[in-house]
Amino acid sequence: MSTREKVLWVVAGIAIVVYALFPVGWIVSLSLKSSDDIANGQFLPTALSWENYEQILVGDAAELFLPALRNSFGIVLIATFIACVLSMFAAYAIARLDFTGKKLILSTALAVAIFPVISIVTPLFNLWRQIGLYDTWPGLIIPYLSLTLPLSIWTMSAFFREIPWEMEQAAQVDGATTWQAFRKVIVPLATPGVFTTAIIAFFIAWNDFAYGISLTSTSASRPVPAALGLFSGASQFESPNGPIAAAAVIVTIPVVVLVLIFQRRIVAGLTNGAVKG
Template identity: 85%
Template sequence: MSTKEKTGWIIGGVLIVLYCLAPIAWIVSLSFKAPSDLANGSFLPTTPTGENYGLILNGSASGLFLPALRNSFAICLIATFISCVLSMFAAYAIARLDFPGKKFILGTALAVAIFPVISIVTPLFNLWRNIGLYDTWPGLIIPYLSLTLPLSIWTMSAFFREIPWEMEQAAQVDGATTWQAFRKVIVPLAAPGVFTTAIIAFFIAWNDFVYGISLTSTEASRPVPAALGLFSGASQFEDPTGAIAAAAVIVTIPVVVLVLIFQRRIVAGLTNGAVKG
């Protein structure tokens, strides 16, 4: 590319990054503003304060936020683990075996992934109330699997198709069983794809709001996105925007940490799944 073209791409990339980071910077700024400072129209807080963080960590809102944070971590990790284990077996079968309806299964998985959640919340709410799963961890883990499992199968099957079939055959020639070849050869080679799929599945479950607000009613299983919608000020005339922004910053930290820790594996997994050969 010419110097002019390179400059154009750099300017375009910087503008896109600024456009993506501007909402995050605004939320961080709001989290350090006092209630009287929220409507002054200034981007930066006039007098930075940690009052909002104290409110949600050890103040009046901690009883709502901290249990929800614990619930989100546990429920999303369990849902992600189950989704990855099931999708590994399903993706292996789709990538390695020839059977009727294989394309139909992949198409169905994609259709389920894009199916509107709001359309099944009401019947699911009634069903969960009748069988005793309402406001429980399993009552959220199962619906989360409907969000994470289809995309996990679709994504992981692309990684399994890139693994040379000859490597598994060589392991079986050396005396390994099908299960040993899968566990000791296929799974390690698919590790970047598994990590990528796990992080995507975790993000999907972590960000869910509709199931969280509809299928829970107490702090026993309410996740963070639902808890944020229930924040209130000290009085009916006080805006809880600062506390909500502080909670949003804290909720975002685990996502950022996961991406930073597994950045290389994510990039490797996305590259292996996108490039054939």
């Protein structure tokens, strides 16, 4: 590339990064402002203040935020684990076995993944109230599986197709059973894809708001996105922008940590099968 093209690419890259990170920087800045400093219209706080974090961790909002944070971790991790395990078996069957309706299964999974959640919240609310799953962990884990499982099956089946069939056959020739070949050969080779699928499923469940606000009513199972919508100010005339921003920063930290820890596996999983040979 010429010098002019390099400069244009650098400028475009910087513009994209600034555009993407500006909302994040604004939320972080808002969380570090005092209540008197929030409405000044400036991007940076005039003086760093930790009162918003104190309010959600040890203050009045702690009773609402901390149980919701615990619920989110527990519910989302369980839903992600179940989705990954079930999608591994389903993806293996789709990739390795010949049976009628494979394309129909994948098409149905994709259709369920893009199905509007808001259209089934009300029937699910009524059903959960009748069978006793309303405001419980299983009452959120099951709907979260409807969000994470279809996309996990679709994503992981692509990884299983790229694993050489001969390696599993060689293990079976050496005396391994089908289950042993799957557990000791196929699963280790599919690890990048499993990690990628798990991260995507975790993000989808972690960010859900519709199910969390509709299928819970107390802190027994209310997740963080729903709890953020219930924050209130010191009075009816005060908006809790600072505490909400501080809670949003804390909620974002687990996502950032997961991406940083598993960055190489995620990249390996996303690029798996992109180049043959």
